[in-house]
Amino acid sequence: MSPDSAAAAAVRLTDPAGDFLGSGFHLGAGLLVSCAHVVHGRPELTARQDGLAHPVRAVRLFPPERGPGAAYPAPDLALLTVPGLAGAPAVPLAGHDPAGDSTVLVRGFAANPVTDEIGPESARLTVAGLSGLGIRVQGGTIQRGLSGSMAVDPQGRVVGVVKATADGDDPVGGWLTPVSALLPLLPPGLAPAPSPAPRPAVTAARVAALLGAPALFQDPAARLELVQAVGERLGPGEEIRVPYHGHAAVHLRAVATACLHHRRPGPALRALLAEARELCGPHRALDELAALLAVDPEE
Template sequence: MTAQDAPAAALWLAGSDDEFLGSGFHLGAGRVVSCAHVVAGQPVVTVRHSGTPYPARVVLLAPPERPPGSAVHPPPDLAVLAVPGLADAPAVRLAERDIAYGTDVLVHGYAVNAVTREVGPESTRLTVAGPSGIGLRGEQGWIPRGLSGSMAVDGNGRVVGMVKATADHRNPVGGWLTPLSELLPLLGGPPSAPEPQVTALSCARLLAEVALLEDPAVRLELVQSVNEQLGPDARIKVPYHGHAYLHLRGIAAACLNHSDPATALPALLNGALALCGPHRALAELGRLLHIDPEG
């Protein structure tokens, strides 16, 4: 996701009677992040995306409430909500470290428009000055009421912090952000890329990148090599196909559906290496299968 795509993951949160509470953002798989002070004490919370409300369940408030007499919610002022209806909605990724001081961030969320008096998308640019009393100090930007809980992203569209409070909702004097480093311990760090799925299709795509396997004779030798490694009682049977990709997909499917795929798949990889030699696509196939060649 780029910085231009990030606003698609912005959300607005509502309480009872559809009362606008503040902003949030989607991290994927229906996991929504906002400020604890935005949803604390709310018996019902819904999350709106593209005008559609989705039921939400608060799964984490850190800390759960504001101490008596405190002017602000203590750090990290973090809320995590489960919103199953948003599982497939656009999402943003977390950065790996805090933003450097003096760097600009883009904020995307929702606020009450000063002209229409309606809740709508709102963005602003802030310059991160450095640490302040209640978080990172953001300067030279306007934070209207409602942006609490919204994402602050870097130039690559990765979340580097979350808006906590405004210094003055009527004037462009900035406010405060909760830094990423305070959010990561409770969010589990930056989400890793999803594990690639092992299918006959994904295996065949990699095998087809090896030029030698376009030769029908080499593909037949590959089947023979696999069977020699498996032994006479565990051979694979693959109908020949003149189209290289379809033939390779059949070979991969036979290994995946073998009674002992943990033996058949390494036999496939080692057979391809023996016939074709080292190749980038075969190295990638080994990583996909979690197999060390000859191992």
């Protein structure tokens, strides 16, 4: 989803008389997110989207009470149940907070400074880093009314919720509540699936260490046979060129480097694995090498 299409999930929150309170956004299944300070103390609320008004049936505040401080305590979030929006556009959530120096796009509602009319509003902001009220953003304007609105990354995923502007008289920059504070509050099924762990890098050092685990490849003759067999598997003109070295670790690292720098490194590395298995048979280290290269163990 792009940042522009994410805007369709923005919702304007009002009291039943239509007085504007702030912004929110739809996560799906009629569940809205906003700031607790936007809706605290409001027994009746209405969510307005595309000119239609939908009553809010239930509100959960985190934390439930405001407390004595000037700012609503963290995480300053509200979950609102609005059955009438169950089929409305929804915005996806990122599984991580925005990185420093990244750009976020805020989508919500605010009073236009020229006409004073309530309408869609946006702001492009740069993430400065953690601050006392959450994540500090700067380089853009947060108009009054954007509290509770979504801050999305370039892929259109929510990475934060607008908490406050930095200056009520000159509303530039401000703070976001990070998405990591929202995720634990959501019902099962709405939080994004955790991102898979990144694959480890295929380096000459790692390949050589795994090749060196079988005792066979401590033998110089076996290493020389391995290099020859890889060349034969790759075919004429595709052989790897590896200077011999008496130290097994140094020699195997040169073999791995030759495969990684081959004109076709993928086939070269797979040939290296296949011939290593052919020479020494099953070995746990070679299974690890297969996983590192994303090769089927039976291949």
